[in-house]
Every structure is written in structure tokens, then in C-alpha cells.
Amino acid sequence: MxxxxxxxxxxxxxxxxxxxxxxxxxxxxxxxxxxxxxxxxxxxxxxxxxxxSPRGASTYHAYAREGGVLAELMAGERLRNHEPIFENGWxxxxxxxxxxxxxxxxxxxxxxxxxxxxxxxxxxxxxxxxxxxxxxxxxxxxxxxxxxxxxxxxxxxxxxxGCEYRYGEEARSEFGEPHAPRAASKDTMGNSLHFKTKDVGRPTEFQLPEWAVEYDDPDFFYQQGRFPQGVRGGYWWIELGKPWDTIDDAETIRHELTRRTLGVWDWIKNKDPRTREQTENLALDWLGQVPGKRESRRIVxxxxxxxxxxxxxxxxxxxxxxxxWNIDLHTPGGLLAETSEPTAAAGYDLRSEASVTAYxxxxxxxxxxxxxxxxxxxxxxxxxxxxxxxxxxxxxxxxxxxxxxxxxxxxxxxxxxxxxxxxxxxxxxxxxxxxxxxxDGCFLPHAVNADPADHARRARVSASSQALYLGASPGDRWVDGGLREGGRRVGDQLTALRGQWIPLETGPEAPGLRSVSVLLQNDGNSAVKIPARLQQVDHIWDYRVDTGPVLAETELTVESGEHWIDWTVDVGPQTLRREEAGGQYVRIDLGASPEVQWLRAGRILPGAVSAFEMATGRMRRFGAGVTMSHRVEPAQHAYPPRSVVSGAARPHEATNLWRSDPGHPFEQWIQLDWDEAQEIRVLQIAFAGHLLREFDQTPELWADPQTVRDYTIRAKTDGGWVDVLTVQGNGLPRRVHELPEAVRTASLRVVVHATHGDPSAAVYEIRCYSSEG
Missing domain, CATH: 3.50.50.60 (FAD/NAD(P)-binding domain)
Structure with missing residues (x-):
């Protein structure tokens, strides 16, 4: 030793x-x-x-994916990994x-x-x-x-x-937590094992070992929240804790999980009439032997x-x-409990009490x-x-x-x-x-860039062009918002109140909002009246149904068939919450009307997502983050160049994004100008992409279509514009460049030559520093 x-x-x-x-x-x-x-x-x-698979806030909230080191890791892994992501086991x-x-x-x-x-x-x-x-x-x-x-x-x-720590459940009386049990216990959430299958191209057999646990009751799976959704990999609900201790009895739990994981696969492959045909050519490819742990000591x-x-x-x-993430409290005991985690036991009904209170x-x-x-x-x-x-x-x-x-x-x-x-x-x-x-690329809901060393904050900003916000329609086939949406015409029934965020231009030159139009389809034989309301929202996650003063309110008449319904709202810029330039959100809400469908747009406009009323007075994200078909008049300068120095690097209280006009060919550029020359040694750029949806919804060998692929940094010197640095083949949403040597300039450009598919160049933030530190 x-x-x-x-x-x-x-x-x-x-x-x-x-x-x-x-x-x-x-x-x-x-x-x-x-x-x-x-x-x-x-x-x-x-x-x-x-x-x-790493998951977090963007599973439930649009544009909430985590940044910093993790974002760098996830984007880089997708660029080089040939394997698709499946929620667990892949x-x-x-x-x-x-x-x-x-x-x-x-x-x-x-x-x-x-x-x-x-x-x-x-x-x-x-x-x-x-x-x-x-x-x-x-x-x-x-x-x-x-x-x-x-x-x-x-x-x-x-x-x-010797630090104090907590273990198990606190009683509801200790902190008044609605989700806490009435009595304290030492119960924790359990550990899980995952498995992976492989399609071998021909029928295969699986024989359950005699020492494994056999399952033969369909209700155990389909009535107790253990749905074998997809048959390619393992399931989070293959879980054990109580009556064992997740630390002291870890090896016992590992063995018991192995016995039960094999039994679950035996049920799926050999017994379940819903999955036997799907698994005919599937063979067990991998079975984990290091359980994933959810909970043990919590340090005070x-x-x-x-x-x-x-x-x-x-x-x-x-x-x-x-x-x-939601309040995801797995049932103590896991596979030994009467049901699995409460929202799963409720059939993943987004309007169930379990889902509503956990959101x-x-x-x-x-x-x-x-x-x-x-x-x-x-x-x-x-x-x-x-x-x-x-x-x-x-x-x-x-x-x-x-x-x-x-x-x-x-x-x-x-x-x-x-x-x-x-x-x-x-x-x-x-x-x-x-x-x-x-x-360092992280996001905080209540903080913005106030770094005095960042020269960009003091710059005037201009650009080669900027995209206008006109709305979006089903026929749009541009690639933006992170994923390709075009190609299918999808309508969603208004089974509950539905809201659509709309970014508006603010400031002295803002034109206001004269009208809004929505594309609706009435499946009935007679006209339907739908209540509509336009109101301001504080940010993209403002899920209050009633957010304050109403900007406009009416009833929309929808005749039988598909129609664009126009609504004159006449909202002047002076009535908006923000007076300074930079933008804000309003939201159009349509009341419930199950016989009417609101058609989805064929693209996702940055910042323009939707939500539905899941419970009285409360909304949640609709779908995985989509834009509903709508139009605005007049067009809004919702993606101005000044956004790159707004202090925020995602569409939170405003879009905070510069987008070039998609009708203009590359090269497109964004430029910083100072009254006096600045010494620039380090440049940080946050490009669009990798924020809208969860990591495990992205394919293999993938770069976000919005992310800038090829670009050049140019500085203006006494001899004119000089190329300082050129990058080709970028796929990361955030880049930090220490220039070969400091550049003294009063004008700096980031010139975009190509993206990974989006016709617009798009940048959230630019920072400039004199030194690496």
C-alpha cells in the first residue's frame, strides 16, 4: 500500500x-x-x-434549459454522438x-x-x-x-x-408543506436500475432466470402507474427503497432491482399482449449494475x-x-408500493390534482x-x-x-x-x-449583466438587418426555434383557455399594436363565440390567468370551417408597462371552446410560446413549446440589435435576441461602436439555440439550426476593417475567444457567414473585455 x-x-x-x-x-x-x-x-x-439522461427545468418550461458548463457539455455531446437519446438506458x-x-x-x-x-x-x-x-x-x-x-x-x-443532516420525510406540521406527510418518517425515494434493448433483426427469446421475480398481473403496470411506454430502454419506475435503507442496504437493493428488472423485461417481451409484437426482434443488450440514487442524506x-x-x-x-422540475416525490417503496409516483399513477393527466399541485x-x-x-x-x-x-x-x-x-x-x-x-x-x-x-453562461431569473469590465455594455449597437415580427402560420417552413416544425398541419382543440405570448416593440419609436389575428377551425355546423383577452405579462413564465390590467377584450365569432379571425385591439405604446426601448411580452388568451381548434404555426418564433389553463387561475406550458398561428399588425421590431447588450441572454422578460432579416442573404453582421477606442482581448458570444426544449429531445450528430456555424470577428482600425478571428464549423451556443493579441478599436463586428439551417443570424449576447481575467 x-x-x-x-x-x-x-x-x-x-x-x-x-x-x-x-x-x-x-x-x-x-x-x-x-x-x-x-x-x-x-x-x-x-x-x-x-x-x-440529464433533465431539468425545460421539461416543463420553454426556454428554461440550464446553461453554463452543462450547456457546453450537452451541445458538444450531441455534435459527436452517433447514438440517439432515449430517456433512460441509452x-x-x-x-x-x-x-x-x-x-x-x-x-x-x-x-x-x-x-x-x-x-x-x-x-x-x-x-x-x-x-x-x-x-x-x-x-x-x-x-x-x-x-x-x-x-x-x-x-x-x-x-x-459531523455536520447535521436530515434523512427521510418531515412532518407537514414542521414547515406547513402541503406535499409533506402528516407524520415524519425515515422513508426516502428509492434507487433505480435501467436496461437497454437492441433490435437484432430477427425473433429472439428471453428466458427468465429462476432467481428473478416474475410478474404476471397487468394491473401492476397499467393501473398503478408503471406504463412500459416505449420498449427500447429502462424505466424510472423500476425503483426500490423502503423497507431498505438507500445507503446501508445499497447492495441488497442492487440485487433486488436486478431480480425485478429482469422480471419487468420478461413481462414486456413474453406476456404483455400490448408489447409482445413490438419486442419480437428485441434482445436485452445492457442491464445496469450501479443503481441510480434519488435521495439519502440532506446536509443542513x-x-x-x-x-x-x-x-x-x-x-x-x-x-x-x-x-x-415539478415536485417529483416518488412513492416510498417503488415497486413494492401500491402505486408509482403520483402523476404517473394519475395517468400523466396534466389537469389532475397531482399534476397541478406539483407544477x-x-x-x-x-x-x-x-x-x-x-x-x-x-x-x-x-x-x-x-x-x-x-x-x-x-x-x-x-x-x-x-x-x-x-x-x-x-x-x-x-x-x-x-x-x-x-x-x-x-x-x-x-x-x-x-x-x-x-x-460564464449561466442564467438567473432575477439578475442581469452589470459587469463594469464589460465594454459592450457601453457600446452603440447596429446591424446589417433585423427580422420583423409578423406572426406565424401553418405553412411556414423556416427552421428556427431549435427544431423543424413545418410539414404537418396540426390543430389543437380549445379544451381549456389557451394563451399565446407575443413580443412587442417598446420605446419612443414603438408603433403599438393595432390588430391581432388568429387561425381557428370550427368543426361544428354553426358559428361559435369565443371570449378573447389581451393582457401584459411580466415574463415568459408568467402563468397567471389574470396578470393585471386588460389591454383589450372581446368575443370572436368563428363561423364553420377554417378562418383567420381579425381583432382590432388598438394598443398604443404609452399603455404598455415598459417605456424604454427593448421590448416586452403581451399574451392573447382564447377561452375554452372544444368544438374549435387553434392551428399551430409551422415554425417556432423565438419567445412566442403558448400555455393552457391547467387549473382555475393557473396556466402551464402547452405542448413541448410551440407557437400557435397568429398575425400582428403592424410588424414589430421585436429582435433589435440592442438586445445583445440588454444584460439578459435568453427570452425572459423580452426576446433579448437580435435576429437578422431572413430575406437577406448571409453575410449578416452585428456591430458595436464606442465614442473612444477600446482595448479588446476577450470576446464572448451567446448564439441562439439549445434553450427551448429538453436535451433528450435532440437527435444524434445534431447542431441546433439556429446556432451560428461560421463567423468572423472584424475590428475597424486606421487601415479599415481587419479580420481578427474566423471560426468555421461551430456548434456550441456560447463561445469565448481570447484574441491572439489585444485589438484597439472603436468598432467591432461579428459577421455571420452561415448557421446550421436557420435563414437568420441570431445572437443573444456579446461581451468584450480587455483581459482574460
Whole structure:
């Protein structure tokens, strides 16, 4: 047995997506970082060992996909991976290598793989070292550090250090959480195993081993929320916890899950009349042996996140991340319970009580929930953060844990840079952490770019052209919004009130909105009257049915058949909530009328999504993020050049996007001008794409059609325009360029030569800095 020692500024324990994002972000800020991971691969539950696709807020909210390190990872993996994504079981080693590649290209970051934390050293309330065991090398390593991050999932470091932690369910009376049980318990959500099948092109047989569990009751699957939707891969509901402990009995659970996973496949392939024909040529290709874990220890921090925080509308002053997954509390016991998770047991009915009460977000997450209260230099990220059982039900999903990880890693680096105690960060440096996160491509619902070092904020902005917002129709076949929508004529019955967001131009030159038209189809034989209302909304996730003063209201008469219905609204710019230039949203709401269909547009206009009333007074996203057919008059300059310095890099309170006129050929350009020459060394660009929908809805070897593929950075000097840098074949939504040498210029252009399919060049944000730091 060997002994070794190593010293770093930041030690991150746990290499899942939370720990990975924490380590990479801290190292990129110039701190020395060690990432300790007890498995041979990075990614935790998302890795090829477990194969849970990272999901988060964009499963429920349009344009809510998580940014930062995770966005870079997901976009890069799709560019190079030949394998399609299926919700569970289809992750391959290309995903593992994508994480490993980023880690290897990150300066200041060292990996200790196949290495488990076995002991810690604490002096005067501070962690000083972790003792690690690398089984493959038979080596004990003492890793000392200044700040530690526990991203182990089970909270191993914090538990060894003596931190208070919670385990199981809190009683409803403790915090008044509606989703909490009446009595506290030690029950947790369970662990799951996934499997993958392969089409071998001919009939195959499967024989259930005698030691496996046999299932033969259809009600167990179809009446208790265990639907075998799709037969290609495993299911989240193959889950076990209670009566076993997810830590102490982990190996027992693994074996029991293996027995039951084989039994589920036997049912699907050999017995279920709904799936036997589909699985005739399918063979079992892979069965996991590392269970994915949902819940165990939750470390008590400076703030305990509760269900009330998931419904909070005002901002935490120390907001450093956000969530948007539903309150996803799996039934204790999993396969041994009477039913599976409540929304599944309700048949995924979006208007069921289970679905309505579970729908939350997007909501902010405070830095205090990532700081352990009992050790002064310990942060945590992942499913071990400071939250109640109910609070964890939303923030435990991997995309959310990844951005919490980036927040924790960034906070640790800021603490070192400013020589601040970790416990002082929320009150003394929350703004600095927020600005660094925004600079590094993260999104925060209640913060915008206020970086004084960013020269772009002081620039005048112009462009070669800008797209007009006219609305969209079923026949539109442009490729935008992230996915190709054209080719099918789809109508949706107005079974509930339906809303359509419309971006409007604001400012002294804004034309106002004279009329709105909608394309409706009346399937009946007589005319139908539908109530219609136009009102302002605060942002793209403003799901209130009644948002405040109504701008216009009427009844639309829809004759039998398909018709464009025109409505004169005469909304002047002076009546809008915002007076400054930049834009805002209004929403047209049509009342329920089941005999009438509202036809979908053939494209998705950036920012123009729709929602439906799921319960009295509350809406939720309609479909996967679609644009309903509508027209506006006059045309709106809803994608102005100034958007690239608005401070926001996604369509939140406005579109915050510059789009070139799709009728103009490339090259299209966006230009920054200053009164005095600026020294520019680093340029950051956030292109459109990769925000609208979830990662697992994108195909293999894919680049978002909106994302700019080929572009050149040009600077104006005494000799005229000079090409500073040219990029070809880009597929990432965010690029950071350190120029070969600093350029002194009063005019800078980003010239777009091609996208991946969209006829418009589109940019959310440009930042300019004098130095890399």
C-alpha cells in the first residue's frame, strides 16, 4: 500500500454533474482544484454506468434549459454522438468521454478517479483534509485544501465531518408543506436500475432466470402507474427503497432491482399482449449494475429550502441557481408500493390534482442552501443540498444539480479571490457570484449583466438587418426555434383557455399594436363565440390567468370551417408597462371552446410560446413549446440589435435576441461602436439555440439550426476593417475567444457567414473585455 499527499485550494468530492460543474468552473477561475470521484467515469447518474439522461427545468418550461458548463457539455455531446437519446438506458461512452475531454482541457484541474473518501480531518470547525483510497492503485492519499465541496450525493464528507443532516420525510406540521406527510418518517425515494434493448433483426427469446421475480398481473403496470411506454430502454419506475435503507442496504437493493428488472423485461417481451409484437426482434443488450440514487442524506445549510420556496415569486438576494422540475416525490417503496409516483399513477393527466399541485417554477435557489452551517469552509451541491424532502423533490434532478454545482464552485473561487469566509458569501459577495455565473453562461431569473469590465455594455449597437415580427402560420417552413416544425398541419382543440405570448416593440419609436389575428377551425355546423383577452405579462413564465390590467377584450365569432379571425385591439405604446426601448411580452388568451381548434404555426418564433389553463387561475406550458398561428399588425421590431447588450441572454422578460432579416442573404453582421477606442482581448458570444426544449429531445450528430456555424470577428482600425478571428464549423451556443493579441478599436463586428439551417443570424449576447481575467 502506498501513501501520497496533495494540496489544492479547492477540493471537490463527487464527480457527478454537480461536482463536475463545480470543479470545472472553479478551475476556470484560476484556482487549483482536485476532483475526487469514486467511479472510473464522470457524470454520476448520467454516466454510462447508470444512464439517466440529464433533465431539468425545460421539461416543463420553454426556454428554461440550464446553461453554463452543462450547456457546453450537452451541445458538444450531441455534435459527436452517433447514438440517439432515449430517456433512460441509452447513454453511451461518448457522454463519458465528453466530460473527460472537458476535464482534461481544463487547466488547474486534477482528477482522482476510482477514489473514495474514507475519512476527514476537522480543526476548529474547519475541514483541513480528506483521506482518499484509490483501490485500483492501492494508494491512500491525503488531500488538503482551503475550501471543500461535498458533491457525493450521500453527503459523505459532511457526515464524516459531523455536520447535521436530515434523512427521510418531515412532518407537514414542521414547515406547513402541503406535499409533506402528516407524520415524519425515515422513508426516502428509492434507487433505480435501467436496461437497454437492441433490435437484432430477427425473433429472439428471453428466458427468465429462476432467481428473478416474475410478474404476471397487468394491473401492476397499467393501473398503478408503471406504463412500459416505449420498449427500447429502462424505466424510472423500476425503483426500490423502503423497507431498505438507500445507503446501508445499497447492495441488497442492487440485487433486488436486478431480480425485478429482469422480471419487468420478461413481462414486456413474453406476456404483455400490448408489447409482445413490438419486442419480437428485441434482445436485452445492457442491464445496469450501479443503481441510480434519488435521495439519502440532506446536509443542513444556512437556509433550508422548503416547498414554499419552490412557489416563491420574489427573488432571494443570494440567488445563484434556479429550478423548474415539478415536485417529483416518488412513492416510498417503488415497486413494492401500491402505486408509482403520483402523476404517473394519475395517468400523466396534466389537469389532475397531482399534476397541478406539483407544477412549480422556474424559481430561484439561494447560495445559503449550498453552504453547510456546521463547518465553516464546506459547500455542497447535488441531491445532498440543504432542503426538506419535499424541496428536494424538485431540485434533485441532474440539470438542476449541475447548475447548483457551478454556483458552489464559483462561490468557492470568489471566496478565495476576495479572501472571504464561506459563511460571509451570501451577505458580502452574492452579487459577485451572480455576475461571474452570468459571465460564464449561466442564467438567473432575477439578475442581469452589470459587469463594469464589460465594454459592450457601453457600446452603440447596429446591424446589417433585423427580422420583423409578423406572426406565424401553418405553412411556414423556416427552421428556427431549435427544431423543424413545418410539414404537418396540426390543430389543437380549445379544451381549456389557451394563451399565446407575443413580443412587442417598446420605446419612443414603438408603433403599438393595432390588430391581432388568429387561425381557428370550427368543426361544428354553426358559428361559435369565443371570449378573447389581451393582457401584459411580466415574463415568459408568467402563468397567471389574470396578470393585471386588460389591454383589450372581446368575443370572436368563428363561423364553420377554417378562418383567420381579425381583432382590432388598438394598443398604443404609452399603455404598455415598459417605456424604454427593448421590448416586452403581451399574451392573447382564447377561452375554452372544444368544438374549435387553434392551428399551430409551422415554425417556432423565438419567445412566442403558448400555455393552457391547467387549473382555475393557473396556466402551464402547452405542448413541448410551440407557437400557435397568429398575425400582428403592424410588424414589430421585436429582435433589435440592442438586445445583445440588454444584460439578459435568453427570452425572459423580452426576446433579448437580435435576429437578422431572413430575406437577406448571409453575410449578416452585428456591430458595436464606442465614442473612444477600446482595448479588446476577450470576446464572448451567446448564439441562439439549445434553450427551448429538453436535451433528450435532440437527435444524434445534431447542431441546433439556429446556432451560428461560421463567423468572423472584424475590428475597424486606421487601415479599415481587419479580420481578427474566423471560426468555421461551430456548434456550441456560447463561445469565448481570447484574441491572439489585444485589438484597439472603436468598432467591432461579428459577421455571420452561415448557421446550421436557420435563414437568420441570431445572437443573444456579446461581451468584450480587455483581459482574460
Amino acid at each position: 502506498k501513501h501520497a499527499a496533495a494540496e489544492y485550494e479547492i477540493v471537490v468530492c463527487g464527480g457527478g454533474l454537480a461536482g463536475f460543474a463545480a470543479a470545472v468552473s472553479a478551475a476556470r477561475m484560476g484556482r487549483t482544484v482536485c476532483l475526487v470521484q469514486d467511479r472510473p467515469v464522470l457524470g454520476g447518474n448520467s454516466s454510462s454506468e447508470i444512464r439517466v 447513454t453511451n461512452s461518448i457522454w463519458d468521454l465528453s466530460l473527460y475531454d472537458i476535464a482534461q482541457r481544463t487547466e488547474n484541474l486534477d482528477l482522482l478517479l476510482n477514489t473514495a473518501v474514507t475519512a476527514v480531518s476537522v480543526e476548529d470547525g474547519r475541514l483541513t483534509a480528506v483521506e482518499c483510497w484509490t483501490a485500483t492503485a492501492e494508494t491512500v492519499t491525503e488531500v488538503t485544501g482551503t475550501i471543500f465541496l461535498d458533491c457525493t450525493g450521500d453527503g459523505v464528507v459532511a457526515a464524516l465531518a 445549510g444556512l437556509h433550508l429550502l422548503t416547498e414554499h420556496d419552490l412557489l416563491r415569486e420574489d427573488a432571494f438576494e443570494d440567488e445563484v441557481a434556479y429550478g423548474g 412549480v417554477g422556474p424559481f430561484g435557489i439561494p447560495l445559503r442552501s449550498l453552504i453547510a452551517k456546521d463547518v465553516t469552509n464546506l459547500l455542497m451541491a447535488g441531491r445532498n443540498v440543504s432542503a426538506t424532502h419535499v424541496g428536494l423533490g424538485s431540485v434533485r434532478v441532474q440539470a438542476t444539480t449541475a447548475i447548483m454545482g457551478q454556483a458552489a464552485g464559483t462561490a468557492a473561487a470568489v471566496a478565495l479571490t476576495r479572501d472571504l469566509p464561506v459563511h460571509d458569501l451570501p451577505t458580502r459577495a452574492a452579487g459577485a457570484v451572480q455576475q461571474q455565473l452570468l459571465k
